[in-house]
Amino acid sequence: MSFILGVVLFVGVIGWLDAKLPWPIARAGRR
């Protein structure tokens, strides 16, 4: 349960929240 909950929280919920912050975004081909 802790594994599944952790993946859902960190990859899904927090990953989604974090994507709304103005981080630079890596792109293939960019130097």
Place this chain on the structure above:
Amino acid sequence: MIAGHFGLAAAVKAKATDTPLWALMLASQWLDVVFVPLLVAGVERLEPVQGAKPGAYGGAIIHADYTHSLVGALVLSALFGALFLGRYGRRSAVVLGLVAFSHWLLDLPLHRADMPILPGGGGGLPKLGFGLWEVPAASAALELVVVVAGAVLYWRAASAVAGGDAAMKTRARICGAAVLAAGLLTLTLNLLGM
């Protein structure tokens, strides 16, 4: 270890700021993500140590002879990084591959000498693992340190990238608090055998 892997990924995000957090988090658990279907299929398995309840924190010998073998982990990590090469470029792909392999490195001090070198455990080579799980308080403390350190580093980096924008600063605080809270929740549930 579950929460500690997430903590390391959060710490890496503070430095590899252009690599998406969700991909770093997934990378940190990649070996276990592959392990789960193999566990269900009976290819890999958990053997509770004597006297331990099934699911108890650190209370199992983990026969993950493919996903958690040294060579298997290297191959799976390289494959994971390669999945992101076309989208995020070489640097992020390498970072994601290294974070995926960090799972094996962080598991090494905790496991009870159940991590083989070759997939399948063949070759008569010794299995690896320093057995810190035999002292649950010590392994839990190690995980707690990684979780808190990762959350603090991530929180600082998120606050810095938010700049002077009040709404972004609030969002960064929410993200930082969420990383810390989710890490502590995951660790607590794991310690409770859930």
